[in-house]
Amino acid sequence: MEDVQVVAMLVRRCIAGDSAAWEEIVQTYSRRIYNICYRFAGSGDDAQDLTQEVFIKMYRTLSSYDHTKGAFVTWVTTITRNLLVDHFRKTKQDRMTDSMDTAASDHEDAQPLNEQIPDQSAPPDARVRQREVSETVHHALGKLSPELREAVILRDLQDMDYREIATVLKVPEGTVKSRINRGRAELARLLQRTYRQVM
């Protein structure tokens, strides 16, 4: 994933005040962090704000990173996850009024989920259909509990290994695997239910 020595050098340059090194870190990790935030928070605007917050926190605490304790990407993901948990707690009240069918995103029209299921009778357009399926899965992912959601995001979307995920989530590897399994199964059930309604 990353060359430990190269990243350690980059971090040292950052701490020494090298703006170019910091920009390189931002360029390297912003896409990854944005995707984690987007998949967890569900909204592009929230993801952008959260990504900025993650980097602000990283910038302030960069000197606390110890490359002997773990990979930089794990450290970055831990910061991201902690901020996402905080964000989830803050916005919990807002989400309590949401329902599966009224969830909206700024990446598509605010249609109910069952209206977004691809119409089988429509002429096949692979790209459009793929996009619609992705949005459907994205909304379903947002309905998972945060513990399951973060586990499947880190495993299936960010391709982190179980040990790294265990470090980030601060739980044993067995718990990580269990959450991933339950998360995947719950997602499949949600999607099957949605498709069944449409069919």
Add this chain to the structure above:
Amino acid sequence: MPDHTSNGMQCNEFDSLLSDALDGVLSGAGLGRFQAHARTCKSCGPLLAEAEAGRTWLKGLTEVEPPASLVNNILASTTGVDSQRLRTQVRSPQPRVSWLEHVQASFLEPLWAVVRQPRFAMSFGMAFFALSVTLTALGVKPADIAEVSLRPAAVRQSYYRTQARVVRYFDNVRPVLELQAALRSIKRNPPAEPGPAKQKDHKNDTTQQPEQKQDRNYSQAGNQLILAGDPLGPSLRDLPVVSVTTDRRFV
């Protein structure tokens, strides 16, 4: 999850192996026992199918493209520096620039940015107006400034010339002031009746007197000698004998 035992495997064990099985790292006898349990267990069989389906759905999700402004916003909120500027400073090879362009980029452009502000323009205008009024009041002309020579000798010469001018000015002013003071005193104390004053003045007025009256020897004729043995009286006897012949005139 219920803790059933089916085909020599408990559901808990199945759950712990589920991830490895989906990742494809389970093999051999372990994989056989796992698959056998999935076929016979009513809860684990559907769980395997759902987990597999869920994994497939998730793998179908592609990465989303972050907004183009994200990196700039992050850099602005952390270092306060725009990435575009950083890029030009650090990454791009520095093109050769002439000293004129360097001066323009380093000094003139920032200076021009300040000058363009209305507040500065207003202040500069007021300062220029005040300076021009002051110079006009002092009698300084632009032509004079153009003729100024900055050689040390010229500076010294202009210093002495200015000093002399100032001294002369005050010397010229003083009589005027004295004259004005005299006029004021005359107005305040008008002169008395001309009778005795005129006589007194006349006594001192020697302009109408013959030339010989102006001599030091007031009692003798100009060419008359005074002898030492001449009995002139006790008071005059002590005086030295002086022979004065003078042509001095009082102006």
